[in-house]
Amino acid sequence: MSQFVSSINLQLSPDSISQGEQAIRQEIALQLYDQNIFTFGQARRLANLFVWEFQQLLFGAARLYFSRGSSLLYFG
Secondary structure, three states: OOOOOOOOOOOOOHHHHHHOHHHHHHHHHHHHHHOOOOOHHHHHHHHOOOHHHHHHHHHHHHHHHHHHOOOOOOOO
16 A cells, blocks of 8 residues: 555454454454555455455444444445
8 A cells, every 4th residue: 555644543442352362453454444544455364364254254343333333344
């Protein structure tokens, strides 16, 4: 990505922190993808998941976001 990002905001839930590195990596990957900082492939590799696993993670996160009335994840 050629665009420079001056700052980013990431929030980790206490649940992710207590669940360990894999959960933290997945949460960070989702947030970076949601903020259009990472592509799908970059986020998937950070999360250390196969394509279909990351798609499932995204759809699960989208359902959670929609139920909370939060921002829309970008599936592009």
